[in-house]
Amino acid sequence: MKKIWPCRYRRNTIFANVFCELRHLATRQQFSTTSNQAVKLRVAVVGSGPAGFYAAYRILEKAPPGIATVDMYEKLPVPYGLARFGVAPDHPEVKNCQEKFEEVAQSPYFTFVGNTMVGAQPLAVPKQTPSFTPNHVPLSLLRNHYDAIVLSYGADSDKDLSSSVSGLNLAGVYSARAFVGWYNGHPEFRDLDPDVLAGEQAVVVGHGNVALDVARILLTDVDALRKTDITEAALAKLSENKVKRVRIVGRRGPAQASFTNKEVRELMMLNGVGFIPLDEEVLSPFLVNSAKLARTTKRLLQLLQKGSTTPAADAKKHFSFDFLLSPASFEALEGSSHVASAKFDVMELQGDILSKDTRVKRTGEVSELPCSVGFMSVGYKTHPLAGLEDIYNDSANRLNNEAGKVTSDGMDTKGLYSAGWIKRGPAGVIAETMYDSFETAAVILDDFEVGAIGGRSCEGWEGVRADLGDKLDWKVVSWSDWQKIDKAEKERGSKIGKEREKFTNQNDMLAVLE
């Protein structure tokens, strides 16, 4: 069966694009006005990050044209989730996935419902910040109007270690997630104002890629960031950055670290930044067992041995990887409420040094590191939307599901599916999330094929909108609205030599549409 879309001409020429546009014009509709008779599977996707978009892509690609529609809900006026707010500004090629998402959004069977949050605010997440007020639509309303709902809203908080780590509320201690959100212009973190002027010693707790992103942004020459889409506010602040020494501290050893070699290599190659070489005793078990090492561990070892392009002796800024240290407290000096040091329990590995699953236990020793500014990068926490408490697994940090189909002992979960971090737990790069969404899409189409879902003549967003009536008192952002915001951001950016200058405030985003 011949597909009308997506466009398969990959050559990036004006002519090829025009040809595609002409074909799409034949079928493009701004909002789906496909008659109810034809559409048999109405799907709502909650969250417009990679998980949501790849699920939408796969459903629309694999179902016969016109049979399925996807309405995508996003709490912010702008889409893309972590692909916009998580990926570092100096990693623009990772954001190329947005091109695919734009293609998906062009489908006449796709509708973007932006500035609209599904579900009530989870209690653990602040209700609103000065820069963002959510507009809620109850999940139960969606269940009336859709055959399938894909929950792909990701993780909204940090893993909370405050019961075991004290001093997290001191001035100068931040969540890495908040810091990343701040430099990437997320309205929730607009006012973070991280104190990178306090001193030279930064401590980043955590051995994942987010920790390495934080370290890299602290150490990179700020001029290298000026042309990216990092916010002007972040550039201004980072220009006064006093940090010269970053310690990237993890609870376990090198073989257990979650960060990937690409990001380690990037740090090692940073201009003018020196890596403090690891002690012999840290590396020797790996050298002795080099034949047994898994590919990634072997390559990591090579990176750690080789060290930085700029030798430590010649560098003005330095970083280190510190292993087997578990955070105990952040401490301030007498009479101060600003962090000055960080205390760690010294750990030792219990078992195979080379195995990723090996656990650690305390040795009883304590280590104290100087700390002018601290970042906790120990993982994310997910939450259930209101009404989903029965299917939420707190210890697993995700919804209960089998291959994306939500499961429950008590609750009726017909039509509920999940994708991405809320499905598998908050870890994994875009590629993994993509395959994960494909799996969920396959399960949805399977269920539709056997008649388990679908065929109820649901009305989707039109039905939700009708039910809301007067309660719908906010501006719902359509895809073409987002395109106006996108264009405005790019125009602001080009005036100052940047890819774009993001709006960091919900009101500013919506003001473009007036």
Next chain:
Amino acid sequence: MDTFTSQSLGKSMISRFETLTSDLRIHVTFITREGDQVHIKAAEGDNLLDIAQAHDLDMEGACGGSCACSTCHVIVDPEFYDLIPEPDDDENDMLDLAFGLTETSRLGCQVKLTKELDGLRVALPQMTRNLQARDFEKRTDERPQQ
């Protein structure tokens, strides 16, 4: 062009950019996840991701072919693996993350065809443990009557 219709305009523009058929001299066989063998003729310098996508094979290139993801992962027939220039650090870093990595795995976007690779055979690897072969087929609208 007889008439300046959008169709004919589009067609002639595309044909200027399509590779001339006579340049398609290198034979590549893709083995799909269902086990089908797809024989393709491509040009020197084409990379495997572009070729696969131009022929509607189920290969994703999330980062658009810029060596920033692992979604174009292919398994190269061992006979041909050494005929391709070795992967550089950037490619190896991405391969680290590829699901089902093998000794002869490469990123499709980084493998450019040369004359030496005529007859090249590559397989599309499993995406995850759970996806079945039939998940890659297009579904028809065959459903039980309501």
